[in-house]
Amino acid sequence: MATYKPVVVQAFPRLGERITQDTLYWRGYKTPVQIKEFGAVNKIDFSPVSPYNYAVTASSRIHIYGRYSQEPIKTFSRFKDAAYGATYRDDGNLLVAGSEEGSIRLFDISGRAPLRQFDGHAKPVHVVGFLSDKYRIFSGADDYSSNLWDIPSATEIVSYSEHNDYVRCGCASKVNADVFITGSYDHTVKLFDARRKSSVMTIEHGHPVESVLLFPSGGLLVSAGGRYVKVWDVLKGGQLLVSLKNHHKTVTCLCLNSSGQRLLSGSLDRHVKIYSTTSYKVVHSFSYATSILSLALSPEDETIVIGMTNGVLNVKHRKPEERKVKSQKKRQPTYRTYVKGRTYMPKQEDFCVSKPVKRVLRKYDKLLKSFQSSKALDAVLEPPIRLYSPEVTVAVMQELHRRGTLRSALAGRDEKQVNLLLTFVARRVIEPRFTSVLVTVADIITDIYQPVVGQSAIVDRQFLRLQEAIGKEIDYQEELLEVLGMMDALFATFTKKRATYLEENRKEEER
């Protein structure tokens, strides 16, 4: 003998992108703060020490922003022309920046005037940085050369002129104090060792290199240029590990998150893509209003700062983690209550009376069990079910239809209830998962309440709304069909062309 079977509510797969751990993590930022700079932001660099201020290089100034400040807490503006690539030293005390006039300036972040100035490049210097021993600076300039400077004496140690186009990006190894890399518009990335007179390794990226990055371990190198982001294994002599093509415009900047598990790339196509460094698949992406030039992520991923071509600085702060509110809701029975008698072993002479498991039925199921169709329909038209789980309402309607009692359940309702029903139907009838059932319901309602049309303004308005919704949906479907037809035509011509093209090729080969 069977027990009552509750109504099966169809579960539909969730539409849209799948929610993963990553999406949740990267969505956990507040709405961005926009700061207007004077020109395109070419470099953003976070101070490696708390409180993690960041230096923004735009136009002829370097602004230092605090964590939550919208106004710069400090400004370096001793540049005659544009400043480039302001970078912090590991200890966060010194800042170095290149400039349009070819000189490199070193600032103490507490002072205003430059501590040192390194002259020697003939053309603008777009990239500068500290080697990890803190006493030397590397630089790359538009005169195709990359130099190494000594800070205390402010002199040039060595100059490499191996690139044959502008040097626009570079990066120093954190593991070895003598190693740094530069990327150039001549499509190559070169690895230099300060102890050698020439480059140690050359990697062909294939496009003008816009940004390079070394993994903290120093073993992997990431280069960005053109639409490609490529990952190379340095220890294997510069072998290509993976080539990523997820942007549709030039990739301008790269950045690793604090844990080193995710790689971020920003591009002129207004998107930031986040890759997993294990699978090299895009796990999340952000989109912005204009093309992105620079990108930085603060330690612990607290802040994402994006610099754009129109001079806007976009700052996103992480939402504080929601602490679980300990609310003293209801006094639960003590633990003893639950375990009482659970471990009791029945003796041999005891009679065991098993308690039947009580199944809790929903209200509509109880009503359906006792064949009260109208009341069951009323139960699922209550606000929480109707608004938040319309699939339950529709499932009960379908069940009533299956039982042949839908008509009687819908009939005999007053103005308010009819209004409610029609609102629900008009709103949900265009959802594909409900359409088949709700069309039947709409049919029956129109059948039943046809004679009373014109008696109530509210109901009439709902009928009009329903008509409108259905009309819109029909137009929409027609349009979609048209698009489908167009696409079919395009595909057909494409395959035909390709076939003829292949044939021609073959003929030529035969000749």
Next chain:
Amino acid sequence: MDGIPIKTFTVGSKLLALYALASFEDSVFVVIPKSGERDTFQLVSVKLTKAAGQDLEAKELSVVLDGVDASPKCIAFGREGEYVASVKEVNLQVYFFKRKQLNRFSVSAMKTKSGKNHFMCIACHPTEDCIATGHADGKIRLWRNFHHKKEYTFSTLHWHHDTVMDLAFSLQGSSLLSGGVESVIVLWRNESERQRDFLPRLGSAIEYISVSPDGTLCCTLHTDNRITIINSNLRFSRSIQGLIKSTNVKTGLVVDPRTKALVLNGEPGHLQFYCLQSDQQLFSLDIVQRQYIHQAGLNQTDLVKVAFSAQGEWLATVEEREEVTDPELQLKLWFYDEETQSFKLNTRISMPHEDHITDMCFRDIDEVEDESLILVTTGSDCVFKVWVMVEDTDPEAQQSVSWSCDFVGSYHNYQATNCCFSEDGSLLAVSFEETVTVWDSVTWDLKCTFCYSPGKIRNICFGRLTCSKYLIGATDHGFLCCWNLLTCALEWSAYLNVVVLQPDPLSEHIAAISWLSKDSSLFVFKPNEPRPIYIQRNFCKEKIQLAVFVPREEPETIGSAKYLWLRRSQLFFLTATQELITLSTKSLEERLTPSSKQLAVEESLPVTPFSLLLGKHRRHQSQEDIDLGKLVVRNKPEQDSPAVKELLHTPAHVLPSASFLCPVFINSLLISKENPSAEEVADEVEMESEKTEADSDEERDVTEMEQEDTSPVELLGEITCKLSKSQEKELRKLRKMDYSWISAF
């Protein structure tokens, strides 16, 4: 209760119902057709004479009531047999035996909203003068004071929304049980509308209700071939069920590879797993998972297609509900869960096709891993779809695999009707109306098409093992065609109206069942030769709907070359009236005693000097067998001959005289070196079949069928074909007189 008839009375006409009452010791009441008139029946009392002898003729008939209904539910006897009440259509008649008075009452034949108010059944109160009648419109009327023709009264109880099928009073008469199509037992207390209890959801419509004489139990008989036993406090106790009868076996006969059980439609929306060996339902799997509403005229979801993967790991089911616009379809895929030992729903696909699904099959390859499982469905919407298993990459998903559509194929907008995979799984054959298309199952390219024939393709199947290069198809217009897949040409064709085409999964043989004007015939053939290896003409008067080969647990040793094709699997048929039939090769008597019963007989042998002697004799014989290395074909009937069994088992008071039994017994003890003569076998069988009651319908069918070709007779006839009948008899007698048992002393 030994189930042995004491006396047999011959009445001389068809008996439709029988009533025996405590107050009429020397007579019984029967319903017989009225002589000379069709469809009129009368209730007569039959005087049972106390004359000696077993077979008697009951001649003293006296008509009690005329014009009664043929159904036994329509007549009931009142308190202590004082009166008898009968209903027919809108009339109720009550006959009082003592006063010899007949009262007639009738309800006005009005048509209410829910139907006519005809009488359907009747029950009488055991202690009071009260008659309860059930009506077609769901009402129950309680009649009182019916001694008077005019001043009678009745009250009405109404709960049923459809016909009341049967009524029964409890032992004391304090409560009344009623049942009907709703499959709810209603218990009315004190004959009042208010006080009633229910036992709902009994599975299917209730046909009969009866209460046990001590009043503790009641049982209901359902339309789906099932008996439910219920405690008097309306608690379900247990049910007795074999093969559940469903209105329409749409799923076909399928064999579960895991349990070797027969799988087909059971209760509405359920799949029954029926064990052929034990005649029991193993379990019933709820596929639709919706409340079934027992009401006429509703379109309920029903199961239409079932397929198992080769290992029984996966089960695919299709359920369907007819709608005015288009059918509501669902394809469900179930995974066998080892832990719970049952199938668990894995994927549910709504509307897999836009129209009815016509066929479904798994690509069943034993060697290949589960990942490459493929399911193909064909639909009336002119496409076939290929479903594959996809692994879910998301680690948080509840299940690691699910099914999704991989390929949709069509052919000139013809309806796809059948699909079938070749044995190695490399080819898929799909029939589109009149054309068979063959597809590569890796690239889903159309390889070739076959077309023969006027008429649409009804069945297709690939040959197996040595015949795997052949494709067999049967068409509507009665052609059976065999195509060679290597040459892509027609190999042979035969004119045969094939209804069912069933390949044996373990051999090359294919069974084709044809339907030719009122008779079904069976043809078994191998695809590589057009000549059938076995023909059984007209073995069933009914139309065979379905057939299936069920693999045997171990290959059987079959002597006759005629039945060699049944060595590894057994063939079962289902007729239009849902009778399950099988072809058997065993000799009759072995089959007639089910194995469980044989065992019982063995155990219940009383320890007597006689049985000890018998045991010794048997042991001796079995030793002999071992010595000879089982080269000697043992004579089975002798070893556990029913004659001996009957002799030891039958109570003494019903045994015939000893002088009659002696020759039978002595003969059965004789060891003959050859097969027993057909006569002897037939003798024993007759004796057996008379006394065996337990054989179910299907087994009886088998006997009938088998008797048409009693193979031993034929065999014997072939050997001694040149001898005349009398000579043959002489020879046989000589053979029987084997006195080798003397040497044992």
